[in-house]
Amino acid sequence: MSRIGKHPVAIPSGVEVQLSGQTLTAKGRLGTLSLAVSGEVTATIADGAVTITPNDESKRARAMWGTTRALVNNMVAGVASGFTRNLEINGVGYRDPASGRPGVGEDVQPSVAAHPDPGLRIKPLAHMLSDALEAPSTSQRQRSLQRLGDVALFVAGFFARSFARKLIDIDYHIAMGGNAYSSLADTLQRSLSGRCVAGVYAQLAQKFQGLVDALNEVSETSYRHTDADILRLYEMWMKTGSPRAHGLLRQLGVQPVTAGGARLEH
Numbered sequence: 001m002s003r004i005g006k007h008p009v010a011i012p013s014g015v016e017v018q019l020s021g022q023t024l025t026a027k028g029r030l031g032t033l034s035l036a037v038s039g040e041v042t043a044t045i046a047d048g049a050v051t052i053t054p055n056d057e058s059k060r061a062r063a064m065w066g067t068t069r070a071l072v073n074n075m076v077a078g079v080a081s082g083f084t085r086n087l088e089i090n091g092v093g094y095r096d097p098a099s100g101r102p103g104v105g106e107d108v109q110p111s112v113a114a115h116p117d118p119g120l121r122i123k124p125l126a127h128m129l130s131d132a133l134e135a136p137s138t139s140q141r142q143r144s145l146q147r148l149g150d151v152a153l154f155v156a157g158f159f160a161r162s163f164a165r166k167l168i169d170i171d172y173h174i175a176m177g178g179n180a181y182s183s184l185a186d187t188l189q190r191s192l193s194g195r196c197v198a199g200v201y202a203q204l205a206q207k208f209q210g211l212v213d214a215l216n217e218v219s220e221t222s223y224r225h226t227d228a229d230i231l232r233l234y235e236m237w238m239k240t241g242s243p244r245a246h247g248l249l250r251q252l253g254v255q256p257v258t259a260g261g262a263r264l265e266h
Contacts, residue, residue, distance in 0.1 A: 004175060005068070008049035009049060010049050011049060012076065017076065022036055023036055024072060027079060030078065033079055035075055041053060041054050067129060074127075125148060125173065125177075126176075128147060128148040145184040146180075146184055157212050157218075160236065161232060174208055174240055181205035185205060186198075210243075230252055
């Protein structure tokens, strides 16, 4: 079962969502967005929410289950409140390019909407996936999938603590990145020239969680955990089953226990 796809997307006040065939449209105060729903899943609108369900138990259907739910969630959020990325710059010698202010222990939160320079922002993962799905050529689709996997790995690996109390958490980035590398491997396997590297991306997809753990280890080499971090580690372990989070909790004197004996899966 998809940890992302199983949750309905609540439709906030002021947003109208309509389904016509396989096209889902959201209209809000900031505009209108449409999504062509994949044939592997079914979208339904009921009780003020959009629910996504897989049409069968195939690997493709399970992958598109969580992916489509994420796209719908971002689409609804986009027409209701827009997309922003809050940045925190800490350290000596850094500078916020949006304002020119030195970043010595400052909290700088530039709005991506206010600074349209493409060099100052990263697209949401759902938008990167949309770019890949709508790419006009195979080579462009492959580049988009690779970038999606790379960005998801980088963000999940080095900024895991920043997801605390956020709607989109680290498990979303792991799912998006792993699925991107897996799809890229499948695409490369279809061409003679791509088969030599297809196995590399297949391994990256298979070991995505382990790579995230390794980057987490690098980013926290000199970090001292607080009580809040222990709670965050437990939350990360519950959502992803991360062996590294499990080990850190044990080191910090906490024995991770799954509520109700539930089985962790991704």
